Amino acid sequence: xxxxxxxxxxxxxxxxxxxISIVDLGMVHLIExxxxxxxxxxxxxxxxxxxxxxxxxxxxKACLSQPGIKEVDVRFVYTPPWxxxxxxxxxxxxxxxxxxxxxxxxxxxxxxxxxxxxxxxxHYTSMENLFGPTAxxxxxxxxxCRNPFEAMKPISTIM
Amino acid sequence: xxxxxxxxxxxxxxxxxxASLLYQLADDDFILAYRGSEWLGLAPHIEEDVxxxxxxxxxxxxxxxxxxxxxxxGEGTEDELAHGRPPEERxxxxxxxxxxxxxxxxxxxxYDWAFAVVRHYFYTVAKKVRMDSLKQSSYGPLAEAxxxxxTELYYHLxxxxxxxxxxxxxxxxxxxxxEDAVSRVCDDFLGVLTLGPDGxxxxxxxxxxEEAILASRWTEALKxxxxxxxxxxxxxxxxxxxxxxxxxxxxDLTDALHTLSEVYRLEASGTW
Numbered sequence: 001x002x003x004x005x006x007x008x009x010x011x012x013x014x015x016x017x018x019x020i021s022i023v024d025l026g027m028v029h030l031i032e033x034x035x036x037x038x039x040x041x042x043x044x045x046x047x048x049x050x051x052x053x054x055x056x057x058x059x060x061k062a063c064l065s066q067p068g069i070k071e072v073d074v075r076f077v078y079t080p081p082w083x084x085x086x087x088x089x090x091x092x093x094x095x096x097x098x099x100x101x102x103x104x105x106x107x108x109x110x111x112x113x114x115x116x117x118x119x120x121x122x123h124y125t126s127m128e129n130l131f132g133p134t135a136x137x138x139x140x141x142x143x144x145c146r147n148p149f150e151a152m153k154p155i156s157t158i159m
Numbered sequence: 160x161x162x163x164x165x166x167x168x169x170x171x172x173x174x175x176x177x178a179s180l181l182y183q184l185a186d187d188d189f190i191l192a193y194r195g196s197e198w199l200g201l202a203p204h205i206e207e208d209v210x211x212x213x214x215x216x217x218x219x220x221x222x223x224x225x226x227x228x229x230x231x232x233g234e235g236t237e238d239e240l241a242h243g244r245p246p247e248e249r250x251x252x253x254x255x256x257x258x259x260x261x262x263x264x265x266x267x268x269x270y271d272w273a274f275a276v277v278r279h280y281f282y283t284v285a286k287k288v289r290m291d292s293l294k295q296s297s298y299g300p301l302a303e304a305x306x307x308x309x310t311e312l313y314y315h316l317x318x319x320x321x322x323x324x325x326x327x328x329x330x331x332x333x334x335x336x337x338e339d340a341v342s343r344v345c346d347d348f349l350g351v352l353t354l355g356p357d358g359x360x361x362x363x364x365x366x367x368x369e370e371a372i373l374a375s376r377w378t379e380a381l382k383x384x385x386x387x388x389x390x391x392x393x394x395x396x397x398x399x400x401x402x403x404x405x406x407x408x409x410x411d412l413t414d415a416l417h418t419l420s421e422v423y424r425l426e427a428s429g430t431w
């Protein structure tokens with residue numbers, strides 16, 4: 001049943017990046033079924049993310065549509081902390097589809113953060129603003145294909 | 160050091176010291192995030208507007224995480240803690256409640272950007288020192304929250320450090336205005352670095368390290384940026400207007416709470 005719930009959660013998208021699911025974002029920490037009651041623990045990407053309540057509502061709605069689930073308890077927990085290496089390979093591709101460069105797979109430090117344009121893959125890019133339209137994104141510009149684009153910020157516990 | 164969880168809190172003294180620390184941490188973030196949010200639409204340029212609002216959102220999120228820990232101790236709901244407490248119950252430092260400048264965000268805001276940069280920069284350095292210490296806190300849930308907060312704080316620190324260094328090294332009136340702001344902020348910054356009347360028991364219970372150790376780390380962290388911008392180091396810091404950790408506050412806090420909790424007072428059961 002837990003696997004079924006995981007499948008359902010793959011249909012729940014990030015409200016602000018609708019190409020990627022919360023599973024591919026690495027937000028799902030735990031799924032627990034007890035009879036007809038389902039407990040889901042999610043890891044927020046950023047603590048102040050205003051999309052959290054919407055995600056919670058969407059998770060509940062999606063789960064309750066599944067036969068055999070009568071009650072859903074969705075909780076946000078901070079342990080383990082969400083880090084950007086939790087993104088799945090599929091998630092990284094989905095981000096690019098949306099015009100967002102994925103964070104480096106292994107973060108060492110910000111100076112070595114080489115960002116490739118999600119459209120033309122050029123690394124001839126410049127950082128316009130470390131802070132983007134949402135807490136988890138930065139704004140960049142590609143000097144090769146001359147497109148503005150975004151990148152997901154690397155987040156690591158070594159910071 | 161032994162680590163405790165919510166259901167293994169050893170005694171009432173521990174619980175009180177813990178609650179006292181949590182109030183300081185949450186109230187500091189809460190009021191400064193509010194002051195920061197008043198800059199929305201008024202920051203020096205569009206990129207800063209975007210960045211600053213992101214930082215305020217994160218900071219409000221951090222306040223909310225800590226209020227959540229207080230709620231689990233039975234101190235009230237998160238909304239009650241954030242909106243329902245009168246000024247004398249607040250434990251934030253006085254410098255963090257000070258208005259951004261003359262005027263109001265709706266009517267002729269004449270906010271002081273140098274003051275914003277210095278206050279946020281100094282505070283972020285102090286918060287970083289605290290979080291590094293809290294990662295080893297004897298209260299497990301607080302240590303875990305610190306790890307999470309720290310990952311986001313990294314970007315805040317980078318941001319304010321850049322502004323501080325660039326404005327300090329800029330020509331024209333920038334340096335003078337920054338120096339004035341540094342002296343204004345220093346006059347009350349001791350209020351941020353103090354842990355208040357319960358400070359000693361906080362460190363005795365291993366919740367956070369001693370006040371003096373944390374304060375010296377803060378000073379040390381500022382050595383390089385001060386040396387590179389010609390600011391006197393170590394800075395002389397004081398608390399001229401009183402101790403927010405004892406519930407002493409100014410009219411600025413009363414006014415801020417009046418504005419920010421207006422909707423809550425109209426409908427306390429509303430969802431946010």
